[in-house]
Amino acid sequence: MHIPVLLQETLHYLHPRPNENFIDATFGEGGHSKAILERNKPLGKVLGIEIDLNLYQKAVEKYEKEKRLILVNDSYVNIKSIVNEYNFGSVQGVLFDLGMCSWHIDASGKGFSYLKDEPLDMRFNPRQELTAFEIVNYWPFPEIEKILREYGEEKYAARITKAIIEHRKKEKIRTTGQLIELLRKILPNNYDNHRLHFAARTFQALRIATNRELDNLYQGLSQALEVLLPGGRIVVISFHSLEDRIVKNFFRESYKNHLGNILTKKPIRPSAAEVKENPRAASAKLRAFQKI
Ligand SMILES: C[S@@+](CC[C@H](N)C(=O)[O-])C[C@H]1O[C@@H](n2cnc3c(N)ncnc32)[C@H](O)[C@@H]1O
Numbered sequence: 001m002h003i004p005v006l007l008q009e010t011l012h013y014l015h016p017r018p019n020e021n022f023i024d025a026t027f028g029e030g031g032h033s034k035a036i037l038e039r040n041k042p043l044g045k046v047l048g049i050e051i052d053l054n055l056y057q058k059a060v061e062k063y064e065k066e067k068r069l070i071l072v073n074d075s076y077v078n079i080k081s082i083v084n085e086y087n088f089g090s091v092q093g094v095l096f097d098l099g100m101c102s103w104h105i106d107a108s109g110k111g112f113s114y115l116k117d118e119p120l121d122m123r124f125n126p127r128q129e130l131t132a133f134e135i136v137n138y139w140p141f142p143e144i145e146k147i148l149r150e151y152g153e154e155k156y157a158a159r160i161t162k163a164i165i166e167h168r169k170k171e172k173i174r175t176t177g178q179l180i181e182l183l184r185k186i187l188p189n190n191y192d193n194h195r196l197h198f199a200a201r202t203f204q205a206l207r208i209a210t211n212r213e214l215d216n217l218y219q220g221l222s223q224a225l226e227v228l229l230p231g232g233r234i235v236v237i238s239f240h241s242l243e244d245r246i247v248k249n250f251f252r253e254s255y256k257n258h259l260g261n262i263l264t265k266k267p268i269r270p271s272a273a274e275v276k277e278n279p280r281a282a283s284a285k286l287r288a289f290q291k292i
Contacts, residue, residue: 002102004031005281006237009268010095011035013235013288019043020092023083023227025076025220026050028101030059030069036095037068044068047088051075051124055103075125076220083227094224096236098217098243100207102280112207114199117177122210132206136173141165151214151242152205159186160202176203204240214242221250225259228291233263235288244285251289263288 004010010032016022016039024033027048036046045068050056056073063069072082076096083091104112110121111132122132135144141161148157163186164173173179183199191198208214224234238244244267251262267285275282 002029002031003278005284006270006286007035009286010235013263014093014095014233016040021045021090023091023094024048025094025096027059032095032097049074049076053126077216079223079227090229091227091232092229093233099239111176114180114197114203117175119175122207124211130210132210135209136164137168147205147209151208152201154201156187217243217246230291233288233290237284237286239283247287260289260291263290
């Protein structure tokens with residue numbers, strides 16, 4: 001079960017009130033949406049967008065009785081066209097809670113966890129062609145090295161890429177288990193002084209590249225700002241510095257273009273109590289913006 005991160009802080013900045021409409025651009029297991037639906041009763045609606053077909057199907061079953069919730073299996077890069085298609089007007093707020101759900105790690109079987117041996121897939125959207133398998137086994141050296149360096153902030157990017165290329169000449173790397181074994185052989189025993197699992201950065205880079213997460217985020221934010229009512233708010237929860245930088249710059253740029261105000265001078269971090277209860281919250285940062 002996914003525990004929603006920074007829930008009270010999200011509600012504070014999104015500020016849902018009776019009869020207002022909201023978009024949850026990353027529905028997941030619906031934790032944040034459920035709390036919004038409690039507050040925008042009796043007539044307010046939530047449009048929940050979820051790109052993962054499995055999670056979407058689970059949500060449709062779980063929230064069957066919730067008539068004020070509209071669920072869509074699509075990407076938030078299409079917010080504008082989804083809003084038009086569903087005639088979803090008067091949008092008072094848009095929430096982005098980025099990255100994966102606990103389900104992706106615990107039960108999806110799609111290779112998101114470096115603690116499991118699963119096929120190298122990592123796609124949120126199963127209809128998409130690009131997989132982590134494709135990247136690892138077919139992309140040329142400079143491209144793999146670049147994503148490890150940029151999306152993983154991995155200082156051993158070149159060493160890892162070289163090892164991947166050598167390995168795949170002999171045998172394809174089909175599973176996360178094979179990739180982890182390869183990394184174990186070439187990375188130092190005291191990788192990052194044991195602060196981080198030695199495969200964490202490589203896995204993060206592959207997931208971001210497979211799902212084109214950073215390009216998507218910029219597009220999603222731009223469209224969210226367009227569909228909002230004046231006075232409406234965007235709240236974004238991010239989990240690593242690259243995402244946070246995109247959000248910070250997007251909000252700054254929008255402020256300079258007189259489109260609204262930044263509500264969070266510094267990013268909001270979870271309390272120690274929240275991190276204790278939900279370690280996944282540790283790296284979370286929340287930023288909010290209000291359209292003029
Ligand atoms: C951190 S989870 C959201 C958790 C949710 N707030 C909750 O409380 O259950 C992020 C979700 O966004 C989904 N997602 C990722 N990229 C997406 C995209 N481009 N469009 C829509 N959903 C996306 C993922 O599949 C994942 O389920």
